[in-house]
Amino acid sequence: MPHHEKHVLGLSGGKDSAALAIYMRQNYPELDIDYFFTDTGKELPEVYEFLGKLEGFLGKPILRLNPNRDFDYWLKQYNNFLPSAQTRWCTRQLKLKPFEEWIKPFLEEGMTVHSYVAIRADEPYREGYNAKQDSLKIHLPFKDDGIDKPGVAEILESSGLGWPKYYEWRSRSGCTFCFYQQKIEWVRLKERHPEAFDEAKAYEKDALEHGSPFTWSQGESLDELTEPARIRQIKEDYEKRLLKIKARKKQNPLRPDSELIDIDDVYGQPKFCVACHK
Structure with a gap:
C-alpha cells in the first residue's frame, strides 16, 4: 500500500543531487518525495543560497537534518585528529548518522524507504550509501536513465536554476575545509x-x-x-x-x-x- 512507502532524496548543495531533484520532479511528479539536507554547520554560504533557489523551483521545503553533535564535539571524540581520506569520521557522524536516525522510525513502523542517489551514468558507484536494511531501497535514476555530466548541466540550465555560485572557484559542495579539496x-x-x-x-x-x-x-x-x-x-x-x-x-x-x-x-x-x- 502506498502509505507504507516513503521516498527521500538527499541534497548536498552539489550540482548532481540538485539536478536529480529537478529530474524527479519533472519526470516522476506522482512521487511525493521528501528532500533533505544534512547541515554540518560548516557549509559554504553559496550552498545555502543554492538550496534556497532549489526550494523555490521544487515548490516545497527542503528538510534540514542537523547532527545532534557538531563538528567540534566529534573532533574532541577523535582526539583532535582531523578527518582525512583514511578516517572519514565527518561523513559518518555528520552526514550518514543523522540520515539513519531520521529514517529509523519509518523503518521501524514497517515502511519501505526509497532513497534516490545522484550517481551519474558516467561514473562508477563507489562509496555510496550501502543500505543495511532490506526495507531501505537505493535507486540510481541517472545511472538507470543514462544521464551523464553534460546531461546534468542541461537539466540545471534548462530549469533556470543554473550552477551553484561556488562553481566559479571550486568543484564541489561540502564543508568549507573538506580535505578532498585540491x-x-x-x-x-x-x-x-x-x-x-x-x-x-x-x-x-x-x-x-x-x-x-x-x-x-x-x-x-x-x-x-x-x-x-x-x-x-x-x-x-x-x-x-x-x-x-x-x-x-x-x-x-x-x-x-x-x-x-x-x-x-x-x-x-x-x-x-x-x-x-x-
Whole structure:
C-alpha cells in the first residue's frame, strides 16, 4: 500500500543531487518525495543560497537534518585528529548518522524507504550509501536513465536554476575545509572566504599540536600552502593543466565544453564522499 512507502532524496548543495531533484520532479511528479539536507554547520554560504533557489523551483521545503553533535564535539571524540581520506569520521557522524536516525522510525513502523542517489551514468558507484536494511531501497535514476555530466548541466540550465555560485572557484559542495579539496581550491577559499580559511587553519594548528598526523591538504600545512611564492606556483600549475585539457578537448560548437571543465577534471577525479559532494 502506498502509505507504507516513503521516498527521500538527499541534497548536498552539489550540482548532481540538485539536478536529480529537478529530474524527479519533472519526470516522476506522482512521487511525493521528501528532500533533505544534512547541515554540518560548516557549509559554504553559496550552498545555502543554492538550496534556497532549489526550494523555490521544487515548490516545497527542503528538510534540514542537523547532527545532534557538531563538528567540534566529534573532533574532541577523535582526539583532535582531523578527518582525512583514511578516517572519514565527518561523513559518518555528520552526514550518514543523522540520515539513519531520521529514517529509523519509518523503518521501524514497517515502511519501505526509497532513497534516490545522484550517481551519474558516467561514473562508477563507489562509496555510496550501502543500505543495511532490506526495507531501505537505493535507486540510481541517472545511472538507470543514462544521464551523464553534460546531461546534468542541461537539466540545471534548462530549469533556470543554473550552477551553484561556488562553481566559479571550486568543484564541489561540502564543508568549507573538506580535505578532498585540491590545492587551488584552498588558495581560492582564502581569497573568497578568508574567515572560513582562518577557521580551518586554527583547527589544523590545534590538531597538529595534539599529535594529529594529518594536515587538511596532503603534504603541507595551510600556512605553507599560502606562502606567496607557493600560491603563485599552485596557480601556475593549475593554468598549465587547464590549457592542456582544453587543447585535448574537441570543441562542439553546440556545447561550449569550457563550462564543463571543473577542477576535478584538471587534476583527475579524486575519491569523494557521495553524501557530501553529490
